[in-house]
Amino acid sequence: MDTPLLAARPLRRGATLFVAGLLAAGLLPASAARADGPTATSLITSPGYTRSVEEVGPGLTLMTWANPDDDRLVQVLRADPDAAPLTVESTAGVGGALAEPTTGMLASTTTVAARRPHAGINGGFWNIQGDTLAFMGVSVQEGVVQSASCAVPDRAEAVLVQHGRPYMSQFTTHLTVTAPGVAAQPLDGVNRHPGWMPGCAQGSGATADRSIGGGIFTDASEIVEFTPQYGAPTPAPDSDARYTEDDDPGAEAVVGPGGTVVGLNPSGRGGTSVPAGGRVLQGTGTGADWLRAHAVPGTVLTVRESLRDERFGDDVPLDASVDVVNGHYPLVRDAQHAYTGANVDVAPRTAMAVDGPGRTLFVAVTGKAGRNGVTLDGLASILLDLGAVDALNLDGGGSTTLVVEQTVRNRPSDAAGERAVADSVYIGHGGYGLYATS
Structure with missing residues (x-):
């Protein structure tokens, strides 16, 4: 954090x-x-x-x-x-x-x-993606980001619950992944299908997101993180017939509890269970290229997450006391x-x-x-x-x-x-x- x-x-x-x-x-x-x-x-x-x-x-x-x-x-x-x-x-x-x-x-x-x-x-708020759901904005459970915020603060309204008390504001997430010797790479989303997002543009790469109508935004090049809380196998390409934006086979890296890459599929993704205490990273477009180049088994990847209160301009410590509901x-x-x-x-x-x-x-x-x-x-x-x-x-x-x-x-x-x-x-x-x- x-x-x-x-x-x-x-x-x-x-x-x-x-x-x-x-x-x-x-x-x-x-x-x-x-x-x-x-x-x-x-x-x-x-x-x-x-x-x-x-x-x-x-x-x-x-x-x-x-x-x-x-x-x-x-x-x-x-x-x-x-x-x-x-x-x-x-x-x-x-x-x-x-x-x-x-x-x-x-x-x-x-x-x-x-x-x-x-x-x-x-x-x-939430939407269906294939046979799973995705939040339409930020979600945090016990200090762990479960969904990235809307990129625009005016769409990032949420309730932060900490130490048993609620507080309403606009909260944006800032997420990156880093490999040794290279610059930090933005994480575009958490626990959603790469390629498209419901409700709003998301993540640090949101300048590339474009609206395709119906409240759906798309981006051909992303890295999306999946946490153990996801509770389902990671999505495969073309999981939702309504959209073509998730068709890229991409790449998928499995990361263990200590951040060490334990597996890499350089030419496909989906159907993987997230390891306890670990994460899975899926990439499409240039995001897949980054995983192929830097998520080599044995490499330690560092994921950094922060939560910012846009109303007052301060960062909120992400510890186990923090929940956020969009x-x-x-x-x-x-x-x-x-x-x-x-x-x-x-x-x-x-x-x-x-x-x-x-x-x-x-x-x-x-x-x-x-x-x-x-x-x-x-x-x-x-x-x-x-x-x-x-x-x-x-x-x-x-x-x-x-x-x-x-x-x-x-x-x-x-x-x-x-x-x-x-x-x-x-x-x-x-x-x-x-x-x-x-």
């Missing part, structure tokens, strides 16, 4: 806590926090909507807003880490390349049923309405937020019976009325899932029920709770 630069870190934390303090003290009312004009009435303050409150456990409150004359339902799980020993974490399940239901992911975090997470929501569209920033996009679709929505007192909010807006929800602008208004200081939109639609004590509490819009997703964020056991005061 690169050496972290921490000089700006206190400023970031201080700015967030300052705004949170104003809200908690009532000096900055959420209803006056919109930066784009007059305050709009959100769904939860609309006529006919009433709130029910359920204390589902120490420090955990489930709030539901419903209207007998409206199909829409707003559900908010609020976790107070100062009232009980609670921690925020994330998981990509048993294999990062394979989608799983949120309930299954949460159950697999521990073999001890009593220690399973209290609550969880579906996480970041999102798209900041909704609230510093207690201000932050959504400025043009998406006006009404759809089921998932969001994650931190409020003035520092509590974590999981928010799901769905229909009682079918596919219903709100616009992104409407979701931002709801979050402001909930007192959010920072909030980020997560994957929605049929993915929207709110789980409390292993029970799905919303109605997923897919006809089959709960959808398998790429990752989840959850409230688990841990932390150091303080006695609540009246």
Whole structure:
């Protein structure tokens, strides 16, 4: 990992806590926090909507807003880490390349049923590549990068979870591989097919990426890393019939736990299991040429990863305390309405937020019976009325899932029920709770 630069870190934390303090003290009312004009009435303050409150456990409150004359339902799980020993974490399940239901992911975090997470929501955006999935942006699990970020900071929104607390910002990854005596070579991606990427241009070589439509970007020359968390054999050429950009046979190097190359296929790739503690590198175009020249068996390769907070300009230490879940569209920033996009679709929505007192909010807006929800602008208004200081939109639609004590509490819009997703964020056991005061 690169050496972290921490000089700006206190400023970031201080700015967030300052705004949170104003809200908690009532000096900055959420209803006056919109930066784009007059305050709009959100769904939860609309006529006919009433709130029910359920204390589902120490420090955990489930709030539901419903209207007998409206199909829409707003559900908010609020976790107070100062009232009980609670921690925020994330998981990509048993294999990062394979989608799983949120309930299954949460159950697999521990073999001890009593220690399973209290609550969880579906996480970041993703797309299918052949018979595996790829994240549409950054993913980090326990300090290990599992997907490269979008190259453009404005598309690199994510939730960083560290030491049980979430923080929303724009996070970019910077990844290289080095062989003895040669300059560092950019790694273009992690745990995705070489040749094309969903959602955004990725990696240090992103200046070569081009859009081919449908939200897909392509690059004929790449080196892509696969980690043990991938949980599936590495992809073969032409794994997805929809695209020709992954047809190059390329080359593939297997790297052991100490960085030593233990195998090289100079004229093909795919079907390889990633060794425990090691990695597999696949190359196409000039990336394959680099592997053929420098990933000779017995050579030690050095992979360097760093994570940068673009909002405040500092590097985040990649240690086991760090998880990152990608999102798209900041909704609230510093207690201000932050959504400025043009998406006006009404759809089921998932969001994650931190409020003035520092509590974590999981928010799901769905229909009682079918596919219903709100616009992104409407979701931002709801979050402001909930007192959010920072909030980020997560994957929605049929993915929207709110789980409390292993029970799905919303109605997923897919006809089959709960959808398998790429990752989840959850409230688990841990932390150091303080006695609540009246």
